[in-house]
Ligand code: SF4
C-alpha cells in the first residue's frame with residue numbers, strides 16, 4: 344500500500360510544515376491538489392524542479408490520486424513559470440489532472456488560498472483541506488512520493504541557494520548537509536558579514552550558524568548582508584517589538600486590511616491583537632483571540648504596516664497566550680470572502696521592493712552537481728509529530744538509504760535515513776552525525 348511505503352521511506356511535506364504524507368494518503372477526497380505556487384521571494388526551486396523533473400512529480404500525483412480516490416487532480420502553478428508549465432504539459436499522461444493557473448502574488452501557495460482558487464471551497468476556520476474534500480501536496484513531496492513508491496527513501500533535498508552569493512542556483516543536496524558547504528557550492532558569498540534566511544524571507548528563520556544543516560523541509564538559503572533592512576527587522580527582541588508597538592501603533596488597521604486570511608473571510612484582525620500590547624494586566628485575552636486563525640504569513644509585519652511594527656509577532660504571542668490560558672476562539676460568523684480581496688493582492692514585485700531585495704531577484708538555475716559534504720548531521724525531528732529514535736550506534740558503518748531513526752509504531756512522525764554512505768560519528772537523541 345502506498346501509505347505504508349510513504350511511512351517507511353520517511354516522506355513528509357517538503358514545502359515547509361513537514362506533515363507526514365502517509366496520513367494524507369490514507370484519506371478519501373474528491374480533489375488532490377499539487378502545490379507548485381512557490382511564493383517566497385527570491386526562492387525558485389520548485390519552478391526548477393517542475394521544469395527538470397516533471398514526470399516523477401506527475402507520476403507521484405497520479406499515485407496520490409489513486410490512493411485517496413480522487414478523480415480530479417488540480418495542479419496549482421504560476422502563469423509566470425511558463426517553462427515549467429510547458430515541461431509538465433509535455434510529460435502529462437493522466438487526463439484527470441488539470442492546471443490551475445495562479446498569479447504572481449504572495450501568498451498564493453497558502454493551503455487555504457490554493458484550495459479556494461482551485462475548487463472555490465473555503466476550509467472551515469482552524470480546519471484542514473480534508474474537511475472540504477481536498478488533499479494538498481507540495482510538488483517536491485509528490486516527487487518523493489514517486490521515489491518512495493519505487494522504494495527510494497528521502498535522503499536528499501532540493502533547494503535554492505540565493506541572495507548575496509556569487510552563483511545563485513538550485514541543487515540536490517543530502518539531508519544533513521551543513522549550510523557552509525552549500526554556500527561554497529554557490530561560489531561563496533559576495534559579502535563578508537552576513538546572515539542566512541532558512542526557507543524564506545517571509546516565513547523562514549534567520550541564522551548566523553553555518554554549521555546548521557539541511558532538513559527534509561529546507562526550501563532554500565537566502566544570504567543577505569548583515570546591515571540589510573531585513574536583518575534589523577528580524578533581530579529585534581520581543582521586548583523591543585512590544586515596546587515600539589505599544590507606543591507607535593496608531594490603529595490604522597492596514598495590517599488587517601491586507602491580511603490574506605481576513606480577506607478570505609476568517610476573523611483574523613492583527614490591529615486588534617496589537618491592542619493587547621497596551622492591555623498587559625487585563626484584557627489581553629479579548630484582543631488575542633483575533634490572532635488564532637493567523638497563518639503567520641508575515642505580510643502584516645513586512646509589507647502592510649506603514650510604521651514597520653510587528654503585528655505578526657504580536658499574533659504569534661497572542662496564540663501562545665491563548666493556548667497557555669486554555670482558551671479557544673471559535674469563529675461564529677460564516678466564512679465569506681471580502682469584496683475587496685481581488686484588489687488587495689500583493690504582487691511579488693511589489694513585495695520585493697518593500698523588502699528591499701530587488702537587487703537579489705535572479706534565476707536560480709538547476710545545477711546537477713550534487714553537494715558532497717564530508718559530514719552530515721541528521722536531525723531526528725524534521726517533521727510534524729514525534730521525533731524519530733536513533734537505531735544505529737556510534738562507530739557503525741551505514742549505507743545511504745538505511746533507516747537510522749525510527750518512529751515508534753502508532754505515533755505520528757517519520758523515519759529518517761542515512762543520506763550518505765559513511766561511519767556514524769555521534770549519536771544523541773536529537774541527531775546523529777555520519778562521516779563520509
Ligand atoms: S498597520 Fe501597523 S500601525 Fe496600523 S494598526 Fe497595524 S500594527 Fe498598528
Ligand code: SF4
Nearest residue numbers: 602637638640641643
Ligand atoms: S501574519 Fe499577519 S497578515 Fe499573515 S495571516 Fe497573520 S495576521 Fe494575517
